[in-house]
Amino acid sequence: MRIPLQLAVIFAICLAGEFLHRIVGVPLPGNIIGMVLLLILLCTKVIKPEQISGVSSFFLNHLALFFLPPSIAIMAVGDDVLSKWPLLLFLCIAFTLVAIAAGGRVTQFFIRRQEYRENLALRAERLSKRAERNGTIGGEK
Amino acid sequence: MNAIINSPLFGIFLTLIAFETGVFISKKFKYSFLNPLLIGNILIVGFLLITGVSLESYNVGGDYISVMLSPATVVLAVPLYRQIQKLQHFWKPILAGIFAGSITAMTCVIVAGKLLGLTKVLTLSLLPKSVTIPMGSVISSQIGGIPSVTIIAITVTGITGAVAAPAVCRFCHIKHKVAQGIAIGTASHALGTTRAMEMGEVQGAMSSLAIGIAGLFTAVVAPVLTALS
Numbered sequence: 001m002r003i004p005l006q007l008a009v010i011f012a013i014c015l016a017g018e019f020l021h022r023i024v025g026v027p028l029p030g031n032i033i034g035m036v037l038l039l040i041l042l043c044t045k046v047i048k049p050e051q052i053s054g055v056s057s058f059f060l061n062h063l064a065l066f067f068l069p070p071s072i073a074i075m076a077v078g079d080d081v082l083s084k085w086p087l088l089l090f091l092c093i094a095f096t097l098v099a100i101a102a103g104g105r106v107t108q109f110f111i112r113r114q115e116y117r118e119n120l121a122l123r124a125e126r127l128s129k130r131a132e133r134n135g136t137i138g139g140e141k
Numbered sequence: 142m143n144a145i146i147n148s149p150l151f152g153i154f155l156t157l158i159a160f161e162t163g164v165f166i167s168k169k170f171k172y173s174f175l176n177p178l179l180i181g182n183i184l185i186v187g188f189l190l191i192t193g194v195s196l197e198s199y200n201v202g203g204d205y206i207s208v209m210l211s212p213a214t215v216v217l218a219v220p221l222y223r224q225i226q227k228l229q230h231f232w233k234p235i236l237a238g239i240f241a242g243s244i245t246a247m248t249c250v251i252v253a254g255k256l257l258g259l260t261k262v263l264t265l266s267l268l269p270k271s272v273t274i275p276m277g278s279v280i281s282s283q284i285g286g287i288p289s290v291t292i293i294a295i296t297v298t299g300i301t302g303a304v305a306a307p308a309v310c311r312f313c314h315i316k317h318k319v320a321q322g323i324a325i326g327t328a329s330h331a332l333g334t335t336r337a338m339e340m341g342e343v344q345g346a347m348s349s350l351a352i353g354i355a356g357l358f359t360a361v362v363a364p365v366l367t368a369l370s
Contacts, residue, residue, distance in 0.1 A: 007212075014211045028360050029279035031214035035353065038218035048220055056216040059209070063331060064178045065160045066213045067274045069152070069203030071182045071296070073289035075189065075196050081263060081290060088263075092270060092294050095249040096301040096328050097309050101353075103242025104315035104324030110234030111317050135331055 006055040009047070013037050144196055147348050152202020159184040174300050176332065182293075214275035217353055224350040230320055238320065239351050242327035243358045246271040251370050265367060266290040270298045273330040276356035284367045295330065301328020303336040320345025335352040 001009070017034030017090075020026045026033055041047045049056070081088075145151060160243040163180035189199060228235060247268055254264030275297050281291035298362035306325045315321055320340055325333040326348030334352065338345030 010215055013215050015334050016313040017211075017215070027364065028285055028357075029276065031211040031279055032276055032357065032360050032369070034211065034215040034219045035221075035284045036357075038215050039221055042222040043225070044216060049222065052216070052219070055212070056219045059213040059216045060220070063213055063274075064227075066206055067178055067278070067292055068156050068185070068208045069200070069207045070200060070210070070278055071178065071289055071292040072189075072196065072203060073287075074182070074184050074293055075186055077164045077287060077290060080260065081287070084259070084263070087257070088267070088294070089297060091250070091253055091267065092297040093301045095246055095328045096271070096298045097252075097305060098249055099242050099246040099328035100302060100306055100309045100324045101315070102245035102324075103238050104310060104320045105313060106241035107234050107238025107323045108315055108317045108320035110237050111231055111320060114231065114234060 001051050001054075003054050006052045009052060010038075010055055013041075146198045147201055149202040149205055152199045153205055154202070155185060155188065155199065156181075156203060156206055161310070172361045174304065176296060176300050178296055179300070182296075187217050210275045210278070214273075214279075217273070217275070220349050221353045224346050227346055228350060235319070235323055235347070236354070239327045240358060242306050242324060242351075243271065243355050243362065246328060247359070247363065247366055251366060254370075261285075261370075262287060263290070264370070267294050268363050268366065270294040271328050271330065272356045272370075273352050273360045276360060280360050284363055296332070299329045299332025302333030306336050307340060308331055318343040319347050323351045326351025330350075330355070 013034045014031065016037055017032070018030035020033050021028065021030040028036075038047070042049060159181040160177060162184060163177035166180050167175045185199070188194070189196065196317060250267045250270070253259070254261075254267070259267075262285065265284050266281055266288075267290075268284065268286065269280040269291060271277075272280060272295065272327050274292055277291050277295045278288040281288045302325055306321075306329065309315075310321050310324070315324060321340065322337050322344035325337040325344065328354050331349075334345065334348040337348035
């Protein structure tokens, strides 16, 4: 697809997301609904990733640029927020470390459990095969 | 002079130059905390404060770039789609881990807000801080926070993850590659993912997968927690 058409497709999905949020009343932000819509379109092969790669790689490669203007609104923030910045900085850093630890430990716990069960199933399968083989060998005797 | 300052091109130009300077500096010095977004923010805020150009004048052009946040979020579906096969085998542990990480991050904020007596607006602004910026800023404004505060909090969170993730994994004995990736992506979004990709291919893929799912979880759970708190 040519770049203008790719942009039109992506913008159409954005507008559909906004429509579902504002008019239909889906309680998720419009851009997130748009992301889910695009994911569905990709999974159902209506859109192939290559067809929108020009626009998608542009946005993904320069993602941070689009956050710069909204972040400037920090200037308009009241003094009550600005005066607390050392505390807020500390909280952000501390909670990030805690969240990494929690997410990682929980994921690892369930992965280990799943792997353990898979191993058990594998071993049981192997044992039953061996028993079968022994059985037939015993029968021949 | 006012005619020039109030032209949309002025704000767009300022943004592009500040951002590229930030990219240049962060590439040159290679410290994780020298993030292009953080440098660009300081440059623009500094410029506006020194010259006395108002935030409104800047936003005449800045808004053109902000509008592009929406398509930038939508195309996050592309990397998510590319990782979807990898999700299939470990989908239960992955979803459990992302949910645990997101809930932990949000609960910490709410508890700290209560204990330290932060204002409700401030607590709500920090609530979606582990989510990627296009989602976090929208979630923030939806639950009644200040998006610009959220964006700064998200940036700090991401930089923390990028700097400290390997140390946290070592300290907490998180050894499984999938678990490492999920933890980093859930807690510190795309910025942390840059570090996860350095740790390995599996970690990078899992981290980028976790960004989108953690965002969705937070978008659904944050309004509920807001109502409860």
